[in-house]
Amino acid sequence: MRLTHWLVLFARKLIGRRQTSPRHWRRVTRRQGADGQRQSSNPLLTLERLEDRTLLSAPSPLELSSLNGANGYIFEGIDGGDYSGRSVSSAGDVNGDGLDDLLIGAFGADPGSPARGGAGESYLVFGGAANLALLDDAVVANRDGRINLADLNGTTGFILEGIESGDFSGLSVASAGDVNGDGFDDLLIGAK
Secondary structure, eight states: OOOOEEEEEOGGGTTTOOOOOOSSOOOOOEEEOTTSOEEEOOOSSEEEEETTEEEEEOSSOOOGGGOOSSSEEEEEOSSTTSOTTSEEEEEEOSSSSSSOEEEEEETTOOSSSGGGTTOBEEEEEOOSHHHHHHHHTSSSTTOOSEEEGGGOOSSSEEEEEOSSTTOOBTSEEEEEESTTSSSSOEEEEEOO
């Protein structure tokens, strides 16, 4: 079975590395300087599209097999062809614990049955080292830096399922900020 993956590398491990050109395409980040002016800079993260995978990677060579939970994680999609990670966003602080959460779209997922093919799913992963370590240990207690999104259980995050076949829910995902003023960040989930 082929899984789709995406990676999160911790920015503190990437600072000071020099940029190399990616093979496909990239998104350049912009930072605000101490004087309040926007500054263009070499990106700390590069986004590359490779087959059914989206990689967030350092702008200099990095051995992906070295990811172990201390320096980054691999988030594994549930089924091959679900396009897990095609859309990825910070979700803001959805659960109010003071830590940013991750939002991952999988617009090709068929939640529950093949009859709902392409209904799509989105995954909200609660942030924090303790939560990610718990997910890393969820099935096999080996802390290998690999997190299966099927292990989200309501405490560690949750799965949002599209309703009907062909909805492609999760085609785009983003944080909406605190739309209703309740003190918790809200989500935007795009569909067809």
